[in-house]
Amino acid sequence: MALSLEEYVHSLDLRTLPRVLEIQSGIYSEGSVDEMSGNECCLSTGEVIKITGLKIKKIIAEICEHIEGHKSPQPFELPMNFPGLFKIVADKTPYLTMEEITRAIHIGPSRLGHPCFYHQKDIKSGDLIIKQGEQFMLNSVEEIHGEMLVNCGVVRHRRDRSFTLPLSQEGEFYECEDESIYTLQEIVEWKIPKNRTRTVKLTDFSNKWDSTNPFPKDFYGSLILKPVYEIQAVMKFQKDIVRILPSLDVEVKDITDTYDAKWFLELLSTKDLLEMTSKEFPIVAEVVEGPLGNQLPRSILQPGKTIVIHKKYQxxxxxxxxxxxxxxxxxxxxxxxxxxxxxxxxxxxPTAYDLEIAMSATEPLHVVATKAFHTPHDQLPGVSVGDQFLVHHSQATQVLCEELKTAVDVLACKKILKTSHEAALLPLYMEGHFVEVIHDKKQYQISELCTRFCLPFNVKVSVRDLSIQEDFLAATLGLRLEEEITDSYLLVSDFANPRERWEIPVGRLSLTVQLVSNSFWETGSFAVRTLIEEITEEQYYMMRRYESAFLHPPPRPPKHPTMGEIKLPSLSSVGKTVALPKFPKVRSFCGISSKELYLRQFISSLF
Structure with a gap:
């Protein structure tokens, strides 16, 4: 049955791409040449094209609320490079099946592509029960034993629990509140469901932008973002990708099931490869466009090289x-x-609070103070520069504050004297500074460090990796091992030497290949080679932002016994006064100070 191109795109399930379409009739019925994004293509009745993707071409923004003193602006285009930051407003419209979610929302390899939902009732998956209102994350869609399933995860007692849900799972699934801040580009790529709008709240705007500000002065309100899509397609025997607006007055018919796709060159990007199911590997491919600055030996990914892509994995x-x-x-x-x-x-x-976080069950933490601290309470001792402590555990104790007994969180320590030790209590809010004293002279491999100690951890390479031609870690003065992350990789090899295989990072590598064959006979034994990657400041920031912020949210700060007061707005006419703890001066976290993170978290908990 023929549909208009717009109707077809509206009903298109992105998981079924690519699709082959035949032009039935429309403005190109006599045959015409159209310039589309620099690529010249001809669409005429009977022409066949293959849709490889659906992308957002531009965003139309509409201000939700009326701004006093300003005329409500008409909807306007928001440039993709707009330097604003946004917070996403959770969609209140439920999804009724898991399949509806996977049709509308792109589930990708990184945490940006892992949406979170909750369900109105308990859901049972195997021996695991996901409780009503409990947040769970959608990680990927896989075919297992002939059934399409969604791999999900839920955090229980700070540990990830995995489970699967079939696409046929029914219910009322709601999007979870998202506390993260996003750029417009990130929202466009990951956070706008297909055939839905997205409501966001503008939180920040750079004054350095040299274009006209499209918003009223001092506007920090809500917007409705409406995407305008474009189709990515290929013509027969062409490697170039053409882009077509769905609004073109063309009728099409889906002939995917009856048309021989061999008439089209099979071009695959790294993103396409990552979205393939595991059973589609291994494949043989020719490199069309390789990455810049390739660290692999013998330029395995240079254009024209035939490679084997064995599998994808985390x-x-x-x-x-x-x-x-x-x-x-x-x-x-x-x-x-x-x-x-x-x-x-x-x-x-920087603080006693950081000492509590760094405490280990395997050995007492030995530190020396490099900054004096004078306590306002007689029950707690002061600290002088050079004082040494063995940190044991945290506890609560009573102090006098304005002639009233107040509970204070403290660290129970042993202060090291010349010939003995004495007990000491350090308040967690203490704004001191300490340096660790190391007695351990042992040499560790990185796997041992991660198993025995809690990250972050400071180390220096003492013996370089002799299997690497150039170990640039050995040239560094010192390293801070910050956290363990999980990322997506492809296992590739030279077609002429399939037994030596290399892990290729998908998210930091741009690669386009042409499919040569989807069958390859796997050899028995092989060696997997890995690379030490040096990443940019931007890539580092994004990893800390989406990995660490999700897995390790900052805990609440310790309370200082002296309380200040702040006045907060209330929904009623009566003001609401609450106690606000004083915050320690601690290190920054992902570009935002811990003090600011704590303050945001504290205020959010009040509403």
């Missing part, structure tokens, strides 16, 4: 940064298979 990396004080710092992703050895280096702790 692999762990340790995110590390140089500990030097100069900027910009270098950042690395270290595979857990790295064979070099490390020695521990002292860590610095």
């Amino acid at each position: 692999a762990s990396r340790i995110l590390a940064s140089e500990t030097r004080s100069s900027f910009p710092k270098r950042h690395f992703l270290i595979p857990t298979s790295y064979q070099g050895k490390f020695k521990r280096q002292p860590r610095e702790f």
Whole structure:
């Protein structure tokens, strides 16, 4: 049955791409040449095209509320490079099946592409019960034993629990509130469901933008974002991708099931490869466009090279940064298979609260104070520069505050004297500074460090990895191992030497290949080679933002016994006064100070 191009795109399930269409009739019925994004193509009755993707071409924004003193502006186009930051307003319209969610929302390999939902009733999956209103994350869609399932995850007691739901799962699924802040480009790529609008709230705007500000002065309100799509398609025997607006007055018919797709060249991007199901691998492909600055030997990914892509999978990396004080710092992703050895280096702790976080069950934390602290309470001792402590555990104690007994969180320590130890209590809100004293001279491999100690952790390479021709980690003065992350990789090899295989990071590598064959006979034994990646400041920031912020949200700050008061707006005419704890001066987190993060979290909890 013939449909208008717009109707067809509206009903299109993106998971079924690519699709082959035949032009039935329309404005190109006599045959015409149209210039589309620099690519010249001819659409005429009977012409056949293959749709490979559906992308957002532009965004139309509409201000939700009326601004006093301003005339309500008409909907306007918001440039993709608009330098504003937005918070997403959760969609209140429910999805009635898991299949409806997967049709509308792109589920990708990174945390940006892992949407979170909750259900109105309990859901049972195997021996796991997802409770009513409990947040769970959608990680991927896979075919398992002939059934399409959604791989999901839920956090229980700080541990991830995995489960699957069939696409046929019915119910009322609602989008969860999202506390993250996004750029417009990130929203366009990941956060606008197909055939739905997206309501966002403008939170920040850069004054450095040299174009006209499309918003009223001092506007920080809600917007409705409406996407305008374009179709990505290929013509027969052409490698160029053409882009077509769905609004073209053309009728089409889907002939995917009856047309021989061999008439089209099969071009695949890294994103296309990652969205293939696991059973479609291995494949043989020819590199059309390779990445710049390729670190692989013999230029395996150079254009014209025939490669084997064996599989896609998730692999762990340790995110590390140089500990030097100069900027910009270098950042690395270290595979857990790295064979070099490390020695521990002292860590610095800006507050007593950081000491509590760093405490280990394997050994007491030994630190020396480098900043004096004078306590306002007689029950708690002061700290002088050079004082040394063994940190044991945290507890609560009573102090006198304005002639009233008040509970204060403290660290129970042993103060090291010349010939003995004495008990000492350090308040968690203490704005001191401490440096770790290292007694351990042992050399560790990175896998041992991650198993035995809690990250973050300071180390220095003591023995370089001899299996690597150039180990640039060994040249660094020191490294801070920050956290373990999971990322998406492709396992590739030279077609002429399939036994030596390399892990290729998908998210940081641009690659276009032409499919040569979807069958390859796997050899028995093989060696997997990994790379130490040096990443940019922007890539590092994005990883900390989406990995660490999700997995390790900042805990609440310790309360200072002296309380200030702030006045908060209320929905009623009566003001609401609450106590606000004083915050320690602590390190920044993903470009935002911990103090600001704590303050946001504290105020959010009041409503």
